[in-house]
Amino acid sequence: MNKGSAIYPGSFDPPTNGHLDLIQRGSKIFEELVVAILRNPEKSPMFSLGERLEMLRELTADLKNVRIDTFDGLMVEYAKSIDAMCILRGIRAISDYEYELQMALMNRKLEPTLETVFMMPADKYSYVSSRLVREVAQAGGPVKGLVPEVVEQKLRQKLEPAYKLRDPELERPEKQVPRKRKKKR
Numbered sequence: 001m002n003k004g005s006a007i008y009p010g011s012f013d014p015p016t017n018g019h020l021d022l023i024q025r026g027s028k029i030f031e032e033l034v035v036a037i038l039r040n041p042e043k044s045p046m047f048s049l050g051e052r053l054e055m056l057r058e059l060t061a062d063l064k065n066v067r068i069d070t071f072d073g074l075m076v077e078y079a080k081s082i083d084a085m086c087i088l089r090g091i092r093a094i095s096d097y098e099y100e101l102q103m104a105l106m107n108r109k110l111e112p113t114l115e116t117v118f119m120m121p122a123d124k125y126s127y128v129s130s131r132l133v134r135e136v137a138q139a140g141g142p143v144k145g146l147v148p149e150v151v152e153q154k155l156r157q158k159l160e161p162a163y164k165l166r167d168p169e170l171e172r173p174e175k176q177v178p179r180k181r182k183k184k185r
């Protein structure tokens with residue numbers, strides 16, 4: 001078992017700034033961090049596995065000890081197969097705790113030698129989730145600052161032409177074209 005190696009599993013549909021923040025933090029404390037995307041044939045994701053792989057690879061290209069991979073079946077089996085010692089998960093708020101605790105204890109039951117380590121992303125991302133990002137984007141709302149730029153572009157491409165990703169900059173009053181005043185008679 002490699003004591004310096006951890007796995008950060010998830011769906012990453014799509015990767016958010018919260019995920020990226022956690023990857024950056026994790027990469028500082030583990031020798032190697034494997035970001036593992038679940039291959040789940042039952043779910044119909046917004047982004048294909050290939051798209052998520054590509055986005056995460058691009059986003060972590062400068063982190064030399066981070067590797068992106070995919071897995072199916074039991075996560076602990078995959079973690080063992082790559083010799084990882086820890087499972088890294090993020091906790092944003094108390095509401096995450098119950099689900100994460102249950103999952104950590106089940107994983108411990110399945111593989112007692114694997115430890116789950118929780119880290120908190122920056123508080124500015126505490127409300128950001130892939131599900132909400134998808135929901136906002138699908139309704140045409142702005143997701144700037146919630147996801148990395150490359151993800152924002154992919155969302156725009158995927159949802160066009162129905163999707164008009166609004167740029168908050170263009171919505172400021174000073175950026176709006178002034179209307180012509182009617183001449184007084």
Ligand code: PNS
Nearest residue numbers: 009010011012038073074075103106107
């Ligand atoms: O991003 P998500 O959806 O919160 O990630 C959940 C994930 C992928 C970590 C979890 O569903 C998982 O590990 N699935 C693989 C199957 C498995 O091992 N299930 C038992 C977990 S207790």
